[in-house]
Amino acid sequence: MSLHYSKTQLKNGLRIITAPKHDTNAVAVLILVKVGSRYETEAQAGLSHFLEHMFFKGTRKRPTYLHVSKELDGLGANFNAFTSEEYTGFYVQTSGDHFDQALDVLADMLLNGQGRAWPRPSDPRRSAWLPSPVSAVHSSPRSRL
Numbered sequence: 001m002s003l004h005y006s007k008t009q010l011k012n013g014l015r016i017i018t019a020p021k022h023d024t025n026a027v028a029v030l031i032l033v034k035v036g037s038r039y040e041t042e043a044q045a046g047l048s049h050f051l052e053h054m055f056f057k058g059t060r061k062r063p064t065y066l067h068v069s070k071e072l073d074g075l076g077a078n079f080n081a082f083t084s085e086e087y088t089g090f091y092v093q094t095s096g097d098h099f100d101q102a103l104d105v106l107a108d109m110l111l112n113g114q115g116r117a118w119p120r121p122s123d124p125r126r127s128a129w130l131p132s133p134v135s136a137v138h139s140s141p142r143s144r145l
Contacts, residue, residue: 027093029092031089033090038086052082062108068105072092072102077102079093
């Protein structure tokens with residue numbers, strides 16, 4: 001079984017890949033941003049992962065994580081984010097009937113994020129919340145290959 005997909009590039013450089021599956025009503029919306037540990041200097045180590053968490057802090061329209069979570073939970077959605085060496089990804093999986101709303105939530109998080117930092121980067125409790133880059137890399141199963 002081969003996956004049929006199409007690629008589109010908008011005038012602003014945004015690349016969109018669509019891969020319709022006609023045998024299901026499920027939809028997955030995945031936004032990948034080309035930031036990850038590979039592009040960080042030693043002084044920036046862990047910044048991509050930190051920013052991944054910041055996008056879930058709320059938006060003007062959805063002021064807190066609880067607002068984001070309740071809206072997506074109300075759709076029966078599975079949602080999360082991840083940071084790898086080359087990309088940071090944000091996704092929502094839900095019924096195709098909720099595609100527009102799922103895309104709206106993700107776009108709102110990335111374009112209008114409030115990013116209330118807690119703890120602040122200078123806060124000594126930050127290390128308990130944000131793992132060090134070394135422990136984050138070594139905790140990945142792929143790092144053991």
